[in-house]
Amino acid sequence: PCAAAEADRETGRLLLRQFGCGGCHEIPGVADAVGTTGPSLARFGKRIYVAGMLANTPEAVARFIRDPKGVDPRTTMPNLGVGEAHARQMAAYLRSLR
Secondary structure (H helix, E strand, C coil): CCHHHHHHHHHHHHHHHHCCHHHCCECCCCCCCECCCCCCCCCHHHCCEECCCEECCHHHHHHHHHCHHHHCCCCCCCCCCCCHHHHHHHHHHHHHCC
């Protein structure tokens, strides 16, 4: 993999911790990410859908991270105020989980 993509994944891993995603989700490789309120994000990269309705593409994952209720008004995932660049990096890490 190219160095830029690897850097995005690593930054995304750190951002998932910084934004507290592990309070609700189990996320392999993210410190303290052992939450059980939301679904486990283990093997996220192998999933076909995001939020049960969007194809698992980098753009769709970033969109859901940025505006979860805009994608699914019934979701319990809060809007954490994640910006576009950070959402793309977080998506890069999640999609790397195989």
